[in-house]
Amino acid sequence: MAIIIRLDVALARRKMSLTELSETVGITLANLSVLKTGKAKAIRFSTLEAICRALDCQPGELLEFDAATPPLLADHPEA
Amino acid sequence: MTNPATPNDLDRRIRRAGKIGRFLCSTFLIGGTLLALLLLITAATHPEALVKLNLDSKHGAQVAGFRQSPAKLLALLLEKPEEVIHVAGAQQEANKYQDLVDHPEKRGGFVAVTGLLATLILGFTWLLRQLFDAFAEGRVITADNARVLKRLGIALLVCGGLGLNAGIVVAGLLILILGWNLQQALALQAEQALVI
Numbered sequence: 001m002a003i004i005i006r007l008d009v010a011l012a013r014r015k016m017s018l019t020e021l022s023e024t025v026g027i028t029l030a031n032l033s034v035l036k037t038g039k040a041k042a043i044r045f046s047t048l049e050a051i052c053r054a055l056d057c058q059p060g061e062l063l064e065f066d067a068a069t070p071p072l073l074a075d076h077p078e079a
Numbered sequence: 080m081t082n083p084a085t086p087n088d089l090d091r092r093i094r095r096a097g098k099i100g101r102f103l104c105s106t107f108l109i110g111g112t113l114l115a116l117l118l119l120i121t122a123a124t125h126p127e128a129l130v131k132l133n134l135d136s137k138h139g140a141q142v143a144g145f146r147q148s149p150a151k152l153l154a155l156l157l158e159k160p161e162e163v164i165h166v167a168g169a170q171q172e173a174n175k176y177q178d179l180v181d182h183p184e185k186r187g188g189f190v191a192v193t194g195l196l197a198t199l200i201l202g203f204t205w206l207l208r209q210l211f212d213a214f215a216e217g218r219v220i221t222a223d224n225a226r227v228l229k230r231l232g233i234a235l236l237v238c239g240g241l242g243l244n245a246g247i248v249v250a251g252l253l254i255l256i257l258g259w260n261l262q263q264a265l266a267l268q269a270e271q272a273l274v275i
Contacts, residue, residue: 031275041273 002069005043006062007036010055024054090217097214104208108201115197123190126179199241203234222265228258 011021018036022029027047034040035047048059055062121128155162179186210227218224232255239247 027275034273035275039273040275041270043275047275 001038002066002071004064004066005035005038005040006064007032007051010057010062014055016055021051021054025050093214093219094217097211097216100211101208101215104204104211108204108208111197111201111204115194115201119190119194119197122176122179122193123186126176126186129176130180196241199234199238203231203238206231206234220261220265222262225258225261225265228261229255230258232256232258 011018018032019029021027022032025032025047027050035043048062051062052059118129179189206227210224210231213219213221213224213227232251232253235247235251235254237251239245239249239251
């Protein structure tokens with residue numbers, strides 16, 4: 001997937017562990033781990049908002065677009 | 080008024096049904112395999128033994144009537160000769176294995192067709208046993224079960240198609256659709272699990 005989650009970087013900057021974030025945001029550690037390892041297919045706005053509040057950051061700090069990665073959907077070649 | 084079943088009760092019931100089904104399928108598999116082997120070996124080597132068994136239940140009563148004591152038969156022959164001829168004909172018809180005795184060249188074909196049918200039925204039972212095995216262990220809605228359901232449906236479709244039985248074909252089609260639906264639902268669920 002061309003969208004990369006930079007959760008580990010954001011956590012390292014704030015010297016916060018995944019367990020601490022899990023407790024603050026109220027999302028299970030397993031789900032946060034899925035997000036961190038880039039296995040997630042989608043992220044809800046509510047989850048993104050909660051993480052941004054907990055880490056005091058902007059969504060752009062957590063998400064990155066890598067144009068070099070092949071597109072996920074065949075009918076959206078350049079999207 | 081009865082209380083609705085709690086998830087624990089339901090789980091226990093499913094496990095129990097699974098254990099019973101697994102036991103029945105295992106018994107049928109062992110018994111069926113032995114019986115099929117016995118039938119095939121006997122048909123190939125001593126088909127006259129099968130004729131004596133008179134496995135056809137359709138004319139069983141008529142054949143039993145024919146096996147009366149000679150005195151009774153003689154009386155019947157004198158009083159109603161047409162009935163004796165009819166019953167004798169029925170016995171000839173009842174012994175479908177007589178053909179194998181009269182024509183040894185047909186034994187190979189009989190063994191091949193019956194063997195194929197037995198393999199299909201035993202294979203179907205094996206799939207059913209797999210399904211009950213999963214139920215006995217509390218696994219109900221799983222990808223494995225969906226796959227087994229699809230295979231069961233295909234097996235029924237083949238059996239129904241070979242036997243030209245529309246009822247079995249429809250049942251097979253329904254089970255196949257059920258398995259496919261379950262597979263699609265599980266795929267959707269797996270995808271939803273990755274939405275955080």
